[in-house]
Amino acid sequence: MTLSRNLTRLLALGTLLLAGCGTLNSASESKPNLYQQLGGESGVEAIVYDMIVRIADDERVVERFHNVDIARFQQGLETYICSVSNGPCEYTGESMQVVHAGHNYTDTEFNTIVELLIEAMEAQEVPVAAQNRLLAQLAPDYSDIVYQ
Structure with missing residues (x-):
């Protein structure tokens, strides 16, 4: 027993x-993973759209986008953010270094774009921790965008 x-x-x-x-x-x-915290597909699309609207209204950077194919830029950025945030996307575009080569972006322009991205995320009510996680994923791209 x-x-x-x-x-x-x-x-x-x-x-x-x-x-x-x-x-x-x-x-x-x-x-939820970072992609989900950003709102998934619709959230990323809304963030990118909002950021583009902000770029169009910002005299510090709007001229940089004068000859840019905005639809292509929008799609590429959505896919890139989806990919780096563990979403179901795979970014297959050119590297950040190739995309930004020869444009001679300044620190001020880079910081302005980051500021506009943060404002777009805030407008979409993305939690600050998720914002910081996305920015940490994007931060290594700095050296491929701003040439010193």
């Missing part, structure tokens, strides 16, 4: 542990 009772307890403990692991896995799976 003691062996049977211990076996029953062991099986019950194992079942509880497995159930607990399932609960932990479900909790970690339900935690």
Whole structure:
């Protein structure tokens, strides 16, 4: 009887542990990734659209976009943000270095674009922690955009 009772307890403990692991896995799976925190596809699209509108209204950078194919820029930026935020997209465009080569962007222009991105995220009510995570993902691109 003691062996049977211990076996029953062991099986019950194992079942509880497995159930607990399932609960932990479900909790970690339900935690939204950065892409989800940005609002998924519609959120990223709204952020990029809002940022483009802000660029059009900002005299510090609007001239830089005078001859830019805005639809292509919009699609590329949406895909890029989706990709770096662990969304279902794969950015297959040219590298940031190639895209920005020869434009001689300044620190001020770069910082202005970052400021407008932050304003767009705030307008879409993206949590500050998610904003910071996205900015951290994009920060390494600085050296490919601003040449010193």
